Amino acid sequence: MTLEVIPLGGFSEIGRNCVAIKVDDEVVICDMGLMLDKYIEITEGQEDKSNISAKQLIRHGAAPDTNLLGELRKHVVAIAITHGHLDHVGALPFLANRFDADIHAAPFTAQVIEQLTNRDRMPLRNRVITHPSNGRFRLTRNIELEFVHMTHSIPDTVCIVVHSKYGSVIYINDFKFDRTPTLGPKTNIRRLQQLKGIKCLIIDSLYAHKTEKTPSEKIAEDMLFDEVLNMDTKGRTMVITTFSSHIARLRSIVKLGKKLGRKVVFLGRSIDKYATSAELAKIHNFKPDVKMIAYREKIGRFLEKEKDLSKYLLVVTGHQGEPKAVLSRIIDEGYLKLKQDDIVIFSSKVIPAGDNEKNMEKLMQKLKSRKVRILTDIHVSGHGAREDHRDLLQMLRPEHVIPTHGGIRQLDSFKQLAVKELGYSPKKVHILYNGQRLRLA
Ligand SMILES: [Zn+2]
Incomplete structure (x- = not known):
C-alpha cells in the first residue's frame, strides 16, 4: 500500500507538465502538456494534426512520456487538468486516448479541451467532466479530488488536491497571488489555509530565482x-x-x-x-x-x-x-x-x-x-516569484516539497529558500527528473 509521485514530464525542464500520483493501486494524472518548441519543430506548417502520433511526440520530447507508467497505465482512474495553457493541456488530444479514464477540468479549461479536440477533429474517447474551480468530489472509494481556485494568466486555473488516507498531495502548477485580478476571483486563500495533513506539495517554481512578489x-x-x-x-x-x-x-x-x-x-x-x-x-x-x-x-x-x-x-x-x-x-x-x-x-x-x-x-x-x-514589455507575469513561494510554503507547511516547472537554476533556488530560510530538511525537498519515482508512504 503506497502513496507515490511519478513525474512524467516537466521535471527539471520547462514544459510538457505531467505527473502521476499513485494511491495504492490507483493513479491520478495531473496535467498533460506539450513542450511547445519541440512540438512546433514536429508540426511546423501542418494545419491537420491528426496524423501526428503520440509515439512521435514522446520520442521527440514534445509530450510527457506516459510509457514511464508501464503496467500502471491500466490503473489510471482520472486525468485532472489545472488550466488551459498548452504546456498543461496540449498533449491531451494525443495521449488521453491511451487511458480508460475521465478528464476532469474547470469550465473554461473544459472548453479549451473541446476546441483542441473535437473542433480540431481530434476526438477523444474520454469523457470530459466539468467541475467548478472551487469544489471537492469523490473519485473512487479511496480518493477524493479537490479543485482550489488560483489566480494565473488564464481563467479558471485551479490547484489539484488529491485526498487520500495517507494525507493529501497538492499540485499547484501554475499560480500567482493576485489581490486585484481584473477578471475572475482571487486565489482561494481561505481554503488553502484550511488544508491540513499535507503530505506533499508539487509546485510551480519558474520564478523561484526572482527576489520579488509578482504584481497584480x-x-x-x-x-x-x-x-x-x-x-x-x-x-x-x-x-x-x-x-x-x-x-x-x-x-x-x-x-x-x-x-x-x-x-x-x-x-x-x-x-x-x-x-x-x-x-x-x-x-x-x-x-x-x-x-x-x-x-x-x-x-x-x-x-x-x-x-x-x-x-x-x-x-x-x-x-x-x-x-x-x-x-x-x-x-x-x-x-x-x-x-x-x-x-x-x-x-x-x-x-x-x-x-x-x-x-x-x-x-x-x-x-x-x-x-x-x-x-514592449507591457506585461505582468502569471507566475509567482520567491516571495509568493515563501507565503505559500508557510501557509501550507507540507511535509515534502517537489519544485517543478523550472530548470536546475529555478529548482535549486526554490530548494535554497525551503531549506536555508524555512527550516526544511534537504531530504524533504526533492528535485526530481522525469521517471524518478518518489514514495511518500
Ligand atoms: Zn500556465
Whole structure:
C-alpha cells in the first residue's frame, strides 16, 4: 500500500507538465502538456494534426512520456487538468486516448479541451467532466479530488488536491497571488489555509530565482492605459499583440479600444479559439465589442479592403515574433502597410525559449525600418516569484516539497529558500527528473 509521485514530464525542464500520483493501486494524472518548441519543430506548417502520433511526440520530447507508467497505465482512474495553457493541456488530444479514464477540468479549461479536440477533429474517447474551480468530489472509494481556485494568466486555473488516507498531495502548477485580478476571483486563500495533513506539495517554481512578489494583473492594465493613452495616436494604425489565452488582458485591450474610440478587431485562429472558450464557459463574451476574423484569407481581405485602419485597434497573435503568426505574416505578405509613427504594442515579454529571441530580433528590425513607434514589455507575469513561494510554503507547511516547472537554476533556488530560510530538511525537498519515482508512504 503506497502513496507515490511519478513525474512524467516537466521535471527539471520547462514544459510538457505531467505527473502521476499513485494511491495504492490507483493513479491520478495531473496535467498533460506539450513542450511547445519541440512540438512546433514536429508540426511546423501542418494545419491537420491528426496524423501526428503520440509515439512521435514522446520520442521527440514534445509530450510527457506516459510509457514511464508501464503496467500502471491500466490503473489510471482520472486525468485532472489545472488550466488551459498548452504546456498543461496540449498533449491531451494525443495521449488521453491511451487511458480508460475521465478528464476532469474547470469550465473554461473544459472548453479549451473541446476546441483542441473535437473542433480540431481530434476526438477523444474520454469523457470530459466539468467541475467548478472551487469544489471537492469523490473519485473512487479511496480518493477524493479537490479543485482550489488560483489566480494565473488564464481563467479558471485551479490547484489539484488529491485526498487520500495517507494525507493529501497538492499540485499547484501554475499560480500567482493576485489581490486585484481584473477578471475572475482571487486565489482561494481561505481554503488553502484550511488544508491540513499535507503530505506533499508539487509546485510551480519558474520564478523561484526572482527576489520579488509578482504584481497584480491590475498593474498590467494600468501600464497599458498609462503608456498608450499618453501617446499621439490620431490617424495612426495601431496594432497590439498579447497571449491569445490571456482573457483578462484581452478584456483590458477592449477597454483600451473604447477609451481610444476605436473598434477592436481580433485577428487569428488562436485568439478566436480562446475567445470562443471564454464565451461558452460564460467567463466573458467579446462578441458585442469585438470584430473577430479567424482565418488567414479573411484577414488578408479585411486589411486590403479597409482604407482607413486608424478606426481600429488590431489585436493579433505573434508576440514572440513567430514567423507563422499573424503579426509577422501580415507584415511579410504586405497586407499590413505600416508607416512612420504607426504604433505596435507588445503586451507580453519575450520568453527565452526556442527561437523566440532570434525571431523577435528580426521582427523588431522590420518594424524599426518602417520607423514605427514600438512599446514592449507591457506585461505582468502569471507566475509567482520567491516571495509568493515563501507565503505559500508557510501557509501550507507540507511535509515534502517537489519544485517543478523550472530548470536546475529555478529548482535549486526554490530548494535554497525551503531549506536555508524555512527550516526544511534537504531530504524533504526533492528535485526530481522525469521517471524518478518518489514514495511518500
Ligand atoms: Zn500556465
